[in-house]
Amino acid sequence: MTAAAMTERPAAYAPPANYKLSATGLLRSEWTKLWTLRSTWIVLLCAVVFSAGLGALVSGTVPADLEIGGAENAVGFAMSGVALSSVFVAVLGILTITGEYSTGSIRSTMSAAPKRLGVLWSKAVVFGAVVAVLFTVMVFATFFISQALLDGTELGGVSLGDEGVTRALFGYVAMIVYLTLLAVAIGAILRNSAGSIGFYIGVIMILPQLATLLPWGWVEDVTPYAPGNVSNTITYVDPAGQALGVGESWLWMGIWLVVAYGLAGVLLKRRDV
Amino acid sequence: MNGRSGRRTVVIMIEIEHLTKRYGKKTAVDDLTFNVKPGVVTGFLGPNGAGKSTTMRAIVGLDAPTSGLARVNGKHYSEFQSPLSEVGALLEAKSVHAGRSAHNHLLALARTHGIPKRRVQEVIDLVGLHEVAGKRVGGFSLGMGQRLGIAVALLGDPAVLILDEPVNGLDPDGVKWIRVLLKGLAAEGRTVFLSSHLMSELAQTAEHLVVIGQGRLLADTTVDDFVSGNGKSRVRVVSPDAARLAEHLAGPGISIASPEKGVLEVSGTEAAVVGQTAAAHGLVLHELRTDRGSLEDAFMQLTADAVEYRQTTEGATR
Numbered sequence A: 001m002t003a004a005a006m007t008e009r010p011a012a013y014a015p016p017a018n019y020k021l022s023a024t025g026l027l028r029s030e031w032t033k034l035w036t037l038r039s040t041w042i043v044l045l046c047a048v049v050f051s052a053g054l055g056a057l058v059s060g061t062v063p064a065d066l067e068i069g070g071a072e073n074a075v076g077f078a079m080s081g082v083a084l085s086s087v088f089v090a091v092l093g094i095l096t097i098t099g100e101y102s103t104g105s106i107r108s109t110m111s112a113a114p115k116r117l118g119v120l121w122s123k124a125v126v127f128g129a130v131v132a133v134l135f136t137v138m139v140f141a142t143f144f145i146s147q148a149l150l151d152g153t154e155l156g157g158v159s160l161g162d163e164g165v166t167r168a169l170f171g172y173v174a175m176i177v178y179l180t181l182l183a184v185a186i187g188a189i190l191r192n193s194a195g196s197i198g199f200y201i202g203v204i205m206i207l208p209q210l211a212t213l214l215p216w217g218w219v220e221d222v223t224p225y226a227p228g229n230v231s232n233t234i235t236y237v238d239p240a241g242q243a244l245g246v247g248e249s250w251l252w253m254g255i256w257l258v259v260a261y262g263l264a265g266v267l268l269k270r271r272d273v
Numbered sequence B: 001m002n003g004r005s006g007r008r009t010v011v012i013m014i015e016i017e018h019l020t021k022r023y024g025k026k027t028a029v030d031d032l033t034f035n036v037k038p039g040v041v042t043g044f045l046g047p048n049g050a051g052k053s054t055t056m057r058a059i060v061g062l063d064a065p066t067s068g069l070a071r072v073n074g075k076h077y078s079e080f081q082s083p084l085s086e087v088g089a090l091l092e093a094k095s096v097h098a099g100r101s102a103h104n105h106l107l108a109l110a111r112t113h114g115i116p117k118r119r120v121q122e123v124i125d126l127v128g129l130h131e132v133a134g135k136r137v138g139g140f141s142l143g144m145g146q147r148l149g150i151a152v153a154l155l156g157d158p159a160v161l162i163l164d165e166p167v168n169g170l171d172p173d174g175v176k177w178i179r180v181l182l183k184g185l186a187a188e189g190r191t192v193f194l195s196s197h198l199m200s201e202l203a204q205t206a207e208h209l210v211v212i213g214q215g216r217l218l219a220d221t222t223v224d225d226f227v228s229g230n231g232k233s234r235v236r237v238v239s240p241d242a243a244r245l246a247e248h249l250a251g252p253g254i255s256i257a258s259p260e261k262g263v264l265e266v267s268g269t270e271a272a273v274v275g276q277t278a279a280a281h282g283l284v285l286h287e288l289r290t291d292r293g294s295l296e297d298a299f300m301q302l303t304a305d306a307v308e309y310r311q312t313t314e315g316a317t318r
Ligand SMILES: Nc1ncnc2c1ncn2[C@@H]1O[C@H](COP(=O)(O)OP(=O)(O)O)[C@@H](O)[C@H]1O
Pocket: B023, B026, B027, B028, B029, B046, B047, B048, B049, B050, B051, B052, B053, B054, B055
């Protein structure tokens, strides 16, 4: 103790004892932060309109005499917008962190939670949960809309009870949550909006696709394990024949999240705010 | 721990021990050691770039020291169960998301500690932001931003307040208001530590001063001692025997000027000595007064070397 007896002073002030930093508090705080920004509403609205709209557009313009059929394609047609709208939520996920750095609010945040890591976990949990709920609704709604529009074509008549369909739809939800969480971690690592969004779109989304154009055989063996690709398998109605099995797909999503959050956590602890 | 009522024990609330912080090659804070006590307002003074903000960020754990440590109430800031109730900080740089309203910014911070909405409203009223609390912070003036920062600092009703240049951007009424507020908070036994690069801002608020320049400690003293120690205080004497008095006063370290006949301005000694010398030789005095240099003078004198050093080195590296 560093107490030193001194001359007369006012009696020491005792702060209120009922305010305590807690994990629940951090979650509630992140929830509040998320919904008190206009950009959250705008971006999520875009994601909803995009996923349902594009799914409906694609499904509604299928010519009646198209000779493609089956549950796999029906789900693929319906989800074309969902996959693209994952970019919206990934960007929003990035901004939940980089926005704090660019505006300086990170200093308030980290002064309130000086151990820092709780902030990262809370951001990931809150945003991941919001995306999970929103996209569960969107994925199933889009599926039903699309099936209604596809009625009478070869792609119609697919139901949730069909083998693998429900699993594939939840697979889309899981993929989007996974990509969102990955984006949040990238934001935490790079701390810069433009850099993080560029990295996410360039390195996570586009690079693995470009790499398949390369002439070397080993590239083809590796790309399925790229962070942006490992979640593909679980979105198939029939995942047989994919480079990764369903179990491997889950495993690799876990591995990449651990790597990303491990790095983000270490850097968050080590760097100055 | 905190000495409760009755016991006249005072804890050192902020403890800076051999604190050094480097950013790459730039040394922002250089082996700084000082303590801040509760119950009084302590001013943290130094020219721009002296390392005040860096020291304050280190206290709340935002910047990790290169070496040495900064402790609050005997602990590292991150060890506290309720950081916002231990230390309330207003940092120099903007610390608010421009797209959020003042109320929601405070609310988000309050939630981390389970601080009720009532308290959020309380601090909004206290800093006089009720009319704009629902507006986006991006449109705030500098002064409104400072008031919000003060509201944030007060949110957890903390034992220690750390305010980095809080007066910046406040109008004269605001300056007066903050002065009264801070003195009141200190009188409740809290620790109030506020920085400024202007002596005049601290002169009427602070009782104690920590002065730094170039990241190094220049003075750690009461405001009164600071002035008498560093200001060019002079003794002004009016005497019909001025010439003879001057002869008797003359000595090493003492300089005597006579701006007009019968008037002496003596520096390097004290009024008491002048009076005694006059009495010892039976000389008549009509007036004997100590002219204190201004706080600003004292500060300028103390930091002159540091500033000069900086200018020459900066010039050399260009
Ligand atoms: N994050 C940083 N990176 C690099 N240099 C910094 C950083 N923060 C402060 N400095 C430098 O450290 C010195 C002290 O800065 P600061 O603590 O802001 O001084 P003050 O608040 O007294 O004006 C300055 O020369 C400043 O340029």
